[in-house]
Amino acid sequence: MKKIGVFVCWCGSNIAATVDVKAVVEACKKEPNVVFAEDYQYICSEIGQNKMADAIRDYKLDGVVICSCSPRMHEATFRKTAEKAGLNPYMIEVANIREQCSWIHKDIEEGTEKAIVLARTAIAKVLLNAPLQAGESKVTKRALVIGGGIAGIQSALDIADAGFEVDIVEKKPSIGGKMSQLDKTFPTLDCSACILTPKMVDVSAHEKINIFAYSEVEAVSGFVGNFTAKIRQKARYVDTAKCTGCRACMEKCPSKKSLNEFNAGLDTRPAIYIPFAQAVPNKATIDPNACIKLKTGKCGICSKVCTAGAIDYEQKDQIIEREYGAIVVATGYNIINLDKFNELGYSDCKDVITSLEFERLTNAAGPTKGHLICPSDGREPKKIVFVQCVGSRGLRPCDKQYCSKICCMYTAKHAMLLREKHPETEVYVFYIDVRTPGKNYDEFYRRAVEQYGVHYIKGQVGKVIEKDGHLEVQASDLLADEQLHIDADLVVLAAAIEADDTARKIGTMLTASMDTNDFFTEAHAKLKPVESPTAGIFLSGMCQGPKDIPDTVAQAGAAAVKVIGLLSKDTLKCNACVASPNENMCNGCSLCATVCPYGAITYVDKEFRIPGGVQVRRVSQVNEAICQGCGACTVACMSGAMDLKGFTNKEIMAEVESICK
Amino acid sequence: MQVENKTFKPTIVAFCCNWCSYAGADLAGSARLSYPAEVKIIRIPCSCRLNPMFILKAFQRGADGVILCGCHPGDCHYTTGNYYARRRMTTLFSMLNYLGIEKERTRVEWVSAAEGAKFSAVMNDFVATITALGENKKLEDLRCKK
Numbered sequence: 066m067k068k069i070g071v072f073v074c075w076c077g078s079n080i081a082a083t084v085d086v087k088a089v090v091e092a093c094k095k096e097p098n099v100v101f102a103e104d105y106q107y108i109c110s111e112i113g114q115n116k117m118a119d120a121i122r123d124y125k126l127d128g129v130v131i132c133s134c135s136p137r138m139h140e141a142t143f144r145k146t147a148e149k150a151g152l153n154p155y156m157i158e159v160a161n162i163r164e165q166c167s168w169i170h171k172d173i174e175e176g177t178e179k180a181i182v183l184a185r186t187a188i189a190k191v192l193l194n195a196p197l198q199a200g201e202s203k204v205t206k207r208a209l210v211i212g213g214g215i216a217g218i219q220s221a222l223d224i225a226d227a228g229f230e231v232d233i234v235e236k237k238p239s240i241g242g243k244m245s246q247l248d249k250t251f252p253t254l255d256c257s258a259c260i261l262t263p264k265m266v267d268v269s270a271h272e273k274i275n276i277f278a279y280s281e282v283e284a285v286s287g288f289v290g291n292f293t294a295k296i297r298q299k300a301r302y303v304d305t306a307k308c309t310g311c312r313a314c315m316e317k318c319p320s321k322k323s324l325n326e327f328n329a330g331l332d333t334r335p336a337i338y339i340p341f342a343q344a345v346p347n348k349a350t351i352d353p354n355a356c357i358k359l360k361t362g363k364c365g366i367c368s369k370v371c372t373a374g375a376i377d378y379e380q381k382d383q384i385i386e387r388e389y390g391a392i393v394v395a396t397g398y399n400i401i402n403l404d405k406f407n408e409l410g411y412s413d414c415k416d417v418i419t420s421l422e423f424e425r426l427t428n429a430a431g432p433t434k435g436h437l438i439c440p441s442d443g444r445e446p447k448k449i450v451f452v453q454c455v456g457s458r459g460l461r462p463c464d465k466q467y468c469s470k471i472c473c474m475y476t477a478k479h480a481m482l483l484r485e486k487h488p489e490t491e492v493y494v495f496y497i498d499v500r501t502p503g504k505n506y507d508e509f510y511r512r513a514v515e516q517y518g519v520h521y522i523k524g525q526v527g528k529v530i531e532k533d534g535h536l537e538v539q540a541s542d543l544l545a546d547e548q549l550h551i552d553a554d555l556v557v558l559a560a561a562i563e564a565d566d567t568a569r570k571i572g573t574m575l576t577a578s579m580d581t582n583d584f585f586t587e588a589h590a591k592l593k594p595v596e597s598p599t600a601g602i603f604l605s606g607m608c609q610g611p612k613d614i615p616d617t618v619a620q621a622g623a624a625a626v627k628v629i630g631l632l633s634k635d636t637l638k639c640n641a642c643v644a645s646p647n648e649n650m651c652n653g654c655s656l657c658a659t660v661c662p663y664g665a666i667t668y669v670d671k672e673f674r675i676p677g678g679v680q681v682r683r684v685s686q687v688n689e690a691i692c693q694g695c696g697a698c699t700v701a702c703m704s705g706a707m708d709l710k711g712f713t714n715k716e717i718m719a720e721v722e723s724i725c726k
Numbered sequence: 727m728q729v730e731n732k733t734f735k736p737t738i739v740a741f742c743c744n745w746c747s748y749a750g751a752d753l754a755g756s757a758r759l760s761y762p763a764e765v766k767i768i769r770i771p772c773s774c775r776l777n778p779m780f781i782l783k784a785f786q787r788g789a790d791g792v793i794l795c796g797c798h799p800g801d802c803h804y805t806t807g808n809y810y811a812r813r814r815m816t817t818l819f820s821m822l823n824y825l826g827i828e829k830e831r832t833r834v835e836w837v838s839a840a841e842g843a844k845f846s847a848v849m850n851d852f853v854a855t856i857t858a859l860g861e862n863k864k865l866e867d868l869r870c871k872k
Contacts, residue, residue, distance in 0.1 A: 286805055718783060
C-alpha cells in the first residue's frame with residue numbers, strides 16, 4: 066500500500082482566514098492511504114520544509130500532497146525538499162487552495178468544502194504518480210533584450226560585460242528611448258543626453274552587443290534556455306553598411322512635412338531622417354509613408370546626393386531567426402492620449418501642451434533651440450500653469466487608477482528650471498498630493514517652493530478655455546477653499562504614463578503575465594521583482610510599472626544579474642513530464658508523429674516475442690530531450706498507446722472522479 | 727410533495743492549460759476576483775492534452791458542466807496545441823448533440839495569463855448557465871455513485 070502524507074498550509078491568514086485548515090487535515094486523514102496529515106503556518110519556510118522532510122523519512126512516505134498556494138509559486142521548492150529527503154520529486158502534488166480557493170471565496174464553509182475536494186483530488190492523483198527522472202537541456206548563451214531605452218541599454222551592457230552575447234531589438238531607428246528626449250534629470254539636474262549618450266556609444270562599440278534597430282520581435286518559441294525569436298528588420302531603404310550618417314540626404318529631401326516624433330510632433334522632419342544628432346546607429350531611414358519616390362516612383366533626390374551610394378529603394382523587410390537562452394523585456398512606456406480630456410483643452414488649444422512637449426521646448430537640441438515659447442504664436446510665456454495627475458489616480462474610464470510616479474518630480478524640475486532661466490515668469494503647479502519619495506527628492510521639491518518661489522496650489526484644474534489669445538485656467542484651491550481663475554500663457558499637463566502599445570503583443574508572444582494596465586507582472590511582487598512568472602523572461606524598467614530613471618537602471622541591472630545567472634549554467638534540467646508510448650499497444654500508425662510540434666517522435670522496428678516466435682513491429686519512440694510534454698500525441702493516438710508522464714490518462718481521470726464524487 | 731429548498735449547486739470541472747489559463751486563474755485569485763466555489767480546476771499542460779473522452783467521463787461521473795480553457799489561438803506555449811484542442815472540441819460538440827446532452831454544458835474559452843478578470847467573468851457566466859440548465863442526468867452513470 067502506498068503511504069501518502071498531507072500538509073495543509075495556513076499561509077499566515079491568507080488561507081487560514083477563509084479555509085478551516087484543521088477541518089481539511091481531518092478530512093484528509095480519512096482518505097485511504099493517507100498515513101499522515103498536518104497543518105502548519107508556512108510550509109514554504111525552513112521549519113515547514115524540515116517538517117515535510119522529517120515526515121517523508123519518518124513515515125516512509127511514497128507521496129506527498131501539499132495544500133497551499135499555486136504550484137506555479139512553490140511546486141519547485143517542495144520538489145527540492147522531497148528530493149533531499151529521498152523522495153522522487155514527482156511524487157509531490159500541490160493542491161492550490163490559495164489562489165483558486167481562499168482568495169476568491171469569502172465564506173469559510175464554502176472555502177473549506179472546496180479545499181477538501183481539491184486536497185482529495187490531489188491525493189487521488191499522487192496515488193497514481195510514478196517516479197520520474199528529468200533529462201537535461203543545453204542553454205543558449207545569448208540574451209535578447211526587447212527595447213532599447215535606458216532600461217534595455219543598461220541590461221544589455223551589464224549582461225555583455227559579464228561576457229555573454231546580447232541582441233537589442235528596438236522598434237525605432239535609434240536606441241535611446243524616452244530618456245534621449247528629456248532635457249535635464251531630477252534631482253541633480255544633469256543633462257539627460259550627457260549621461261545617456263555615452264552609454265549608447267558603449268552599446269554600439271561593445272563587441273558582445275548586436276543592435277537590431279528599426280526592428281520588431283515577431284514571434285518567440287521555445288522555453289527557458291532555448292528560445293528562438295523571429296526578428297523583423299524593417300526596410301530602412303538605406304544600406305546601413307554604407308550610410309555614413311552625413312545627413313546630406315536630409316537637407317536635400319523635398320518632402321519635409323512629416324511630424325518629427327522625436328520632438329513630440331512640435332516640428333517636422335524630412336522623409337529620410339536620422340531621428341536625433343546622437344542617434345545610435347547613426348544611419349538614415351526613409352519613412353515610406355512620406356517618401357515621394359516610394360509613393361509615386363518619382364524623385365530619387367536622396368540617392369543622387371548620397372555619395373556613399375547607400376540608398377536602396379528596393380530594400381525589403383528581413384526576417385532574422387536567432388536563438389536565445391534568456392529574454393529581457395524592456396518595452397518602456399508612453400504618455401496617454403489626451404483626446405478624452407477635452408476640459409483641459411489639449412486638442413483645441415495649441416498652448417496646452419504635455420510635459421514631454423515641454424521637455425522638448427526647453428531642450429537646447431529641441432525645435433526652438435531651448436527657447437521657451439508659446440506654440441500658438443511664438444511669444445514668450447509670462448505665466449505658466451502646470452497641472453498634475455492628468456489621467457493618473459482617477460476613477461473615470463479614461464483615467465488610470467495608479468500613480469504615474471514621476472510627474473511630481475519632473476514638474477518640480479520644470480518649474481525650478483523655468484524660474485531659474487526666466488525669473489520674471491510666474492509658475493503655478495496644481496496638485497492633488499506631492500509625492501516625493503526617493504533620495505534627495507523631497508529636498509528638491511522644497512527648493513522649488515522655497516528658493517525658486519513656485520506657487521504650489523492643492524487643488525484640481527476643472528477647465529482650461531481659450532480667451533482672447535490667453536488661457537483661462539479654472540481651478541479650485543482646496544486649502545483656501547476658493548475658486549481660482551488664472552490667466553495663463555502656457556498650460557503644461559503631466560499626462561499619465563501607460564505601458565507601451567506593443568507591450569501586450571509582446572507579452573502574449575512570450576506567454577508572460579500582464580496586469581489589467583498592460584504592465585508586465587513580476588513572479589513575486591516583493592521577492593522576484595524582475596522575473597516574469599514565465600521562466601527565462603525578465604523585466605526591466607517601465608514595462609513592469611511606472612518608475613524613474615534611477616529605479617529603472619537599478620531594475621535593469623537586477624534583471625541582467627538574473628540573466629547572467631541563467632546563462633552561466635551549461636545545462637538546465639528538462640521537463641520530466643514527457644510523452645511515453647506503450648509499445649505493446651502501439652500499432653505504428655504515426656498519427657502521433659504528425660501532430661507533434663517538435664518532431665520528437667520517430668519510429669523504429671522492434672522485435673516482440675509472441676507465442677511461438679518473434680514478431681517485428683514498427684513502434685513509436687519519443688526523444689525525451691526534445692519532447693516538451695504538451696500531450697497533443699496522447700489524444701491523437703487511436704489505440705491509446707501514448708500517454709504523458711505526470712499527466713497520465715489515469716491520473717487525470719482520477720482527478721475528474723474525485724471532483725465529481 | 728416535498729419542495730426542495732436547497733439551491734442547486736452544480737459540479738463543474740475546469741480544465742486549464744498550465745501556461746495561460748491556469749496562470750489566469752491564479753491571477754484572478756491574486757486580484758481577489760471571485761467566482762463560484764463549484765468550479766474546480768484540473769491543471770493540464772496544454773489544452774491539447776484534453777482527451778474529449780475526459781469530458782464524457784466527467785459527465786458520466788456526475789459533472790454538470792465541463793469547461794476547457796487554453797491559450798488564445800496563436801499563443802499556445804506549444805505553438806499549435808490549442809488548434810488541436812479547438813478541432814477536437816468542435817467534433818465533441820456535434821457528438822454531444824447526438825448524445826442528447828445540451829452542448830452548453832461544455833465550453834471552450836481562451837484565457838491568457840494576463841486575463842484574470844476574464845477568467846473570473848467566464849467562470850461566473852458558465853456557472854450561471856449550468857445552474858440555469860439544472861442537473862445533468864443524461865449521461866450520469868449511477869453505478870459510479872454509492
